[in-house]
Amino acid sequence: MKKRDARKDYILMAPMALWAIVFVGLSMVYIIAVSFLKSNNAMGFTYQVTGENYAKLLNPTYLRILLSSLSQALCATVCCLAVGYPFGYLMARTKKKTRSVLMILLMAPFWTNALIRIYGWRILLMADGPINLVLTKLGWIQEPLKMLYQEGTVIFGLVYALIPFMILPSYTAAEKLDRSLIDASRDLGARPWQSFITIILPLTTSGILAGCLLVFIPAIGLFFINDLLGGGKLINVGNLIKDVQKTRDLPLMAALGVVLLAVVGLLLYVYQKLGGKSSDLNVF
Amino acid sequence: MRKKRLKKSVSPVYLSLVLVFLYLPVLVVVVFSFNDNPARNPTVFTGFTLEWYRDLFKNTRGYWDALAVSLELAFWSCALSVIIGTIGAVGMARRMTEGRANFAARAAEMMTTLPILIPEIILGLAFMSMFYFAGIPMGMTALVLSHTTFCVPYVFIIVKGRMAGLDPALSEAARDLGANERRVFTDIILPLIRPAIISGAVLAVAMSLDDFIISVFLSGAYTVTLPLKIYSSVRTGVSPQINALCSVMLAIAFLIVGISKLAGRKRNADKA
Numbered sequence: 385m386k387k388r389d390a391r392k393d394y395i396l397m398a399p400m401a402l403w404a405i406v407f408v409g410l411s412m413v414y415i416i417a418v419s420f421l422k423s424n425n426a427m428g429f430t431y432q433v434t435g436e437n438y439a440k441l442l443n444p445t446y447l448r449i450l451l452s453s454l455s456q457a458l459c460a461t462v463c464c465l466a467v468g469y470p471f472g473y474l475m476a477r478t479k480k481k482t483r484s485v486l487m488i489l490l491m492a493p494f495w496t497n498a499l500i501r502i503y504g505w506r507i508l509l510m511a512d513g514p515i516n517l518v519l520t521k522l523g524w525i526q527e528p529l530k531m532l533y534q535e536g537t538v539i540f541g542l543v544y545a546l547i548p549f550m551i552l553p554s555y556t557a558a559e560k561l562d563r564s565l566i567d568a569s570r571d572l573g574a575r576p577w578q579s580f581i582t583i584i585l586p587l588t589t590s591g592i593l594a595g596c597l598l599v600f601i602p603a604i605g606l607f608f609i610n611d612l613l614g615g616g617k618l619i620n621v622g623n624l625i626k627d628v629q630k631t632r633d634l635p636l637m638a639a640l641g642v643v644l645l646a647v648v649g650l651l652l653y654v655y656q657k658l659g660g661k662s663s664d665l666n667v668f
Numbered sequence: 669m670r671k672k673r674l675k676k677s678v679s680p681v682y683l684s685l686v687l688v689f690l691y692l693p694v695l696v697v698v699v700f701s702f703n704d705n706p707a708r709n710p711t712v713f714t715g716f717t718l719e720w721y722r723d724l725f726k727n728t729r730g731y732w733d734a735l736a737v738s739l740e741l742a743f744w745s746c747a748l749s750v751i752i753g754t755i756g757a758v759g760m761a762r763r764m765t766e767g768r769a770n771f772a773a774r775a776a777e778m779m780t781t782l783p784i785l786i787p788e789i790i791l792g793l794a795f796m797s798m799f800y801f802a803g804i805p806m807g808m809t810a811l812v813l814s815h816t817t818f819c820v821p822y823v824f825i826i827v828k829g830r831m832a833g834l835d836p837a838l839s840e841a842a843r844d845l846g847a848n849e850r851r852v853f854t855d856i857i858l859p860l861i862r863p864a865i866i867s868g869a870v871l872a873v874a875m876s877l878d879d880f881i882i883s884v885f886l887s888g889a890y891t892v893t894l895p896l897k898i899y900s901s902v903r904t905g906v907s908p909q910i911n912a913l914c915s916v917m918l919a920i921a922f923l924i925v926g927i928s929k930l931a932g933r934k935r936n937a938d939k940a
Contacts, residue, residue: 390763392759392849393759393760393763394773395759396755396758396762397763397776399752399756400755400759400776400824401756401776401779401780403752403816403817403820404776404782404820407795407814407816407817408782408783408817410798411791412786412794414794414797414801415793415794415797415798418797471683471686474682474683478679478683486683488925489687489691490690491925492921492925493690493694494874495878495922496878496917496918496921497877497880497894497895497898497917499898499902500914500917501694503697503902503910504693504694504695504697505693506906507693507696507697508692508696510906512711512712513711514696514711544689544693601786602787604787604789605788605789605790605881607789608880608881612903621789622787622881625789626885628793628796629885637793641790641793644789645786645790648787652785665785666784666825
């Protein structure tokens with residue numbers, strides 16, 4: 385066999401690497417750099433190194449928004465896990481044909497805009513919307529429930545938008561699970577919950593970890609759910625950063641972005657420490 | 669006996685409940701697109717009409733212009749990311765089979781796939797500020813550059829996965845029979861990875877059409893993409909034209925998914 389020229393492989397990789405260096409590497413370095421420069425409050429900065437942007441973030445207003453965004457994302461992640469993990473597990477145990485139908489049904493909403501689906505919830509949850517109408521007709525409630533513009537509704541919307549990212553890795557992990565291990569444990573006298581804790585849970589941890597990461601990371605920045613279901617009253621970090629075009633304080637928002645990057649970096653570190661593989665994060 | 673039957677029905681009931689949860693809002697959007705309620709914020713279904721579809725096709729509110737912008741954007745992002753991602757994946761996979769994926773190759777891979785893990789809001793902010801600094805005007809160019817950046821990782825991962833599953837003996841055989849590198853690529857590798865390239869391309873189009881968060885930062889005055897248009901229409905109220913538009917988009921999405929699944933099934937049948 386002829387030895388191939390390794391240089392050719394590098395030439396093939398070069399456009400991609402170059403693109404990544406410019407648009408991923410440089411842009412990240414750029415906002416990190418901007419976050420340490422003094423703001424001119426006109427979308428720009430003066431070349432003066434300062435830590436005041438980070439100091440400003442310690443202001444209770446920003447701190448509260450940051451913490452509430454993180455807790456919102458955390459709540460959404462926990463709910464996704466509670467609903468999505470059983471779905472993924474049960475789906476892996478259905479017949480092969482059912483499984484492929486479920487997979488299509490699960491993926492199809494992906495191909496439609498998340499905005500549209502959240503907008504659908506907005507119609508449903510309105511004070512004179514279909515849900516209140518049905519509940520009143522059934523006589524279960526007298527007054528229409530005020531469902532929109534509540535924090536819980538925003539979390540509900542996050543769960544709705546992100547749950548496929550929990551279901552898919554859970555399903556992948558559960559599908560690889562060897563059924564005979566569970567049968568063996570049951571034969572040896574384990575109760576269902578015992579085989580769940582000692583067999584199923586440890587063997588599907590990879591899916592749980594990947595799912596949590598894939599839900600939590602986007603949940604921090606999904607500002608349009610706050611807008612559509614929270615009515616703009618509730619603000620998260622995403623709303624704050626998006627409004628940079630109005631507030632025009634680019635370095636401050638860059639600092640906020642860097643803080644979020646640090647949070648994501650920390651999560652990835654923990655993920656890897658817990659034995660998570662980066663290949664588990666590719667759900668498509 | 670009864671208990672056992674009850675236990676057996678838990679799984680289908682749970683699966684269907686979650687699916688209802690997933691599809692309920694989609695259904696509502698479609699149903700309300702036929703709602704003949706003329707109120708400003710119609711939330712009660714009063715009767716059937718096709719008026720909103722007629723309205724939509726008259727293009728009085730510029731939805732079709734927005735769709736044209738989105739399609740142009742999706743086309744260029746898809747084309748660029750498929751070319752860059754496929755070539756990169758082929759190069760990377762070859763390095764891997766020689767078992768010496770060195771530091772540079774792994775660093776390139778990490779950097780390429782990083783956008784999957786960065787919240788979109790940060791990517792949007794970073795692209796906007798960097799393009800601003802570099803003098804790239806907000807608009808189509810900025811949008812294509814950013815969308816390509818977040819589509820490349822998906823194409824790369826899908827094609828690389830397919831490359832890893834290829835039997836290296838096929839390329840070796842072709843080479844032993846005298847094919848040069850180019851012929852090995854066009855006659856052996858390319859036909860084998862074509863399905864992966866197509867799935868990567870479809871995914872890139874879908875991601876680009878769906879993107880809202882990054883586009884918020886980069887759209888110019890004359891390049892309002894469809895998601896941006898939808899957002900500004902539904903932010904405060906209910907708009908039946910938007911329901912009609914969304915129903916059309918849903919129908920197209922389901923058609924594409926259905927066709928690609930059917931094509932996939934046919935491919936598998938051919939193989940068997």
